[in-house]
Amino acid sequence: MKLTPLDLQQKTFRKVTLGGLDEQEVRNWLSLVAAQLEELVRKINRQDEELRRREARINEFKDREQLLQQTLTTTQKVAEEMKVNARKEVENIISQAELQAEKIIANAQARRMALVGEIEELKRARSAFVQQMQGVLDTHKSILDHMRGEQQQQKTEPPAGDNVSFLAPPVNKKK
Numbered sequence: 001m002k003l004t005p006l007d008l009q010q011k012t013f014r015k016v017t018l019g020g021l022d023e024q025e026v027r028n029w030l031s032l033v034a035a036q037l038e039e040l041v042r043k044i045n046r047q048d049e050e051l052r053r054r055e056a057r058i059n060e061f062k063d064r065e066q067l068l069q070q071t072l073t074t075t076q077k078v079a080e081e082m083k084v085n086a087r088k089e090v091e092n093i094i095s096q097a098e099l100q101a102e103k104i105i106a107n108a109q110a111r112r113m114a115l116v117g118e119i120e121e122l123k124r125a126r127s128a129f130v131q132q133m134q135g136v137l138d139t140h141k142s143i144l145d146h147m148r149g150e151q152q153q154q155k156t157e158p159p160a161g162d163n164v165s166f167l168a169p170p171v172n173k174k175k
Contacts (some may be wrong), residue, residue: 063132 011029013021
């Protein structure tokens with residue numbers, strides 16, 4: 001139960017003989033109030049610590065911002081110099097990139113053709129596997145059908161007198 005200021009103001013205790021209060025009830029109430037006050041003190045201490053950390057972090061960010069401003073100014077000057085040099089190199093890089101792109105495209109086309117061949121081979125292998133699997137399934141199905149037929153035949157025959165008759169092959173009795 002969370003205590004509110006109104007709870008503290010309106011709390012009443014049972015009267016005991018001679019106009020006193022129930023000591024156990026007062027002690028329980030004081031324990032509850034002490035526990036909640038202790039929790040509030042811990043919470044305030046945590047918040048104070050968090051506030052100090054955040055203030056330190058803000059100061060750190062302010063220092064970084066100032067450093068970034070100085071760095072930005074320097075960077076702008078260097079960037080202008082680099083633009084001039086970069087324009088000269090751009091033409092060389094573009095021509096090299098075009099040659100390299102042509103090589104990459106040729107390699108990609110060759111790889112594509114190899115992959116198409118591999119895909120076709122995998123399709124053929126899959127088809128062969130499916131056919132083999134169908135053959136295996138058909139064989140197993142015919143074995144099962146044969147076994148069911150034997151089982152039906154054994155059910156119609158009268159049981160033999162010995163306990164090992166199921167081990168012997170079925171005897172066809174013709175009358």
